[in-house]
Amino acid sequence: MTTPGVRAAAGDVPAIRARAAWIRKRSLRMVHDARQGHPGGDLSAADILATIYFGVLRYDPRDPRNPARDRFVMSKGHATGSLYAVLAAAGFFPEADLETYMQPGSKLNGHPNREYLPGVETNTGPLGHGLPVGVGIAIAGQIDAADYRVFVLTGDGELQEGSMWEAAMLAGHRGLANLTVIVDRNRLQQGAGTEETNALEPLADKWRAFGWDVVEVDGHDVAALLEALDGARQARPRCVIARTVKGRGVSFMADDVKWHHGVPTTPQLEQALAELDAAEMAR
């Protein structure tokens, strides 16, 4: 078994931030051009995805199914704008493919398909699937005493699915120290806030009660995410509750439920891109 050779230099915070800014802009253009997508969740997850792919995950985009790779599972499979952008940035497929997002016959379906696209571990879209599959991968690693780690990014509304807690219970029971789940805690689901819909809080207590270590961080703070995702002393499954803002980085999208699957007009896209550029310049 060969060991994957590619790993971004962990801790290079400015580079990861630049990747995140690019993912935000690219995903917004994809949603604008496709006239559909989930921009709110794309933007809330951008810093997490950039941190994972450019600061944490060990993989080789030329050998995407290398058995020794770390696995990243996108449980919130609707946020394909930012997922595809980060996979292209990481070298799994040409950036030009992003132009085909949701076009007829495209490999870039509205929800990811592992048969079409290298780098996708499992076909998600229906909620509540990514964590259970991630637990299965982690169990395989546990049986083999393998070195690889498994990361799952879940939405917060998705935690209303019972299958997530079936998986969480088993991961705690088996003490899967190779497993980390990141909750994109933007507090909004499709129709309304999570707390008014079917409250998740006290969320950290729930994960602890299921046998997990819990870390709460600002999900837009790359340095904090890097620290939270460092598995050096991990003895149990870890839940990183990443406090995020849905639509983060664009003033008129931020924390507004209508941008769950809203599509920006061309002037709105231009304004969004200008705001993101200005924020980058100011840093």
Added chain:
Amino acid sequence: MNVMAPEQFDCRDAYARTLEDLAAADPRIVAVVNDSVGSSKLTGFRRRFPERLVNVGIAEQNMVSVGAGLANGSKIAFVSGASCFLTARALEQIKADVVYSNTNVKLCGISSGVAYGELGPTHHSIEDIAWLRAMRGLTILVPADPWQTAEAIKAAARIEGPMFIRVSRMPVPELSRADRRFEIGRAERLRAGGDATIIAMGTMVHRALAAAEALAAEGIDAQVLNMATIAPLDEEAIAAAAARGPIVTVEEHVVRGGLGGAVAEWVATHHPVRMRILGFPGFLPTGSAAWLMERYGLTADGIAAAVRDVLDR
């Protein structure tokens, strides 16, 4: 009482024995269960390979997804649970994580059909073929006896891709066959005959053979096909049957969407012939498996009557 009655077998034993043999030779093989170690007859597997027996507890959705994850981690996952819960409770996991994701997961539906008899329709698994058959890409195997069960499990371990194997607990005899060869996608012709064809699966195959024997005594020559693969269907065998005459299908399953439905789809669009589809009408009244079979004509007599009927005799 028939003193010549052949010995009857529970196909779960062949399933479990074969899986243990395979696991001894191949470290990639794992079993995933939902607190169903005993009912899947996997106590021996657990004793021999404890680290490869993954018990998720009573959580079928998680069981199927964990199987898909294990496959991602290079394992050959035999996901084993009562067929009623495995296929119905976890249907979206089967669709998204196993079939659509094209993972190397072997779904083993244990105690399928009406084996749980008096426990009632919640525990019967007589809709499973219908809802699984809609998903192209899932191989569906319904072995008819212990030998074929063992062959199906060996093929499942050998051939990459998603599969469903229906493993019955209903006692069945070992079928006598001239040619002991198992091939996925190939119907097994157990008896030749030119007047009509009986196409059966699983527990119904030996009954179909008994029906053909009885019909032969009346001068009706019925061919008997054991359709152990429901998907992909052996269309050549159906074409040959339709060219011969009427077809009677028989299955321990509802009459909508199962074996009969699969055969009828082909027959109606390629070579219309008269058909009878034998199976259960829907949710069933309280009764033992044997009583239910009797009540709905899933017996040698019932099958023979259907053949006479379709031949207008």
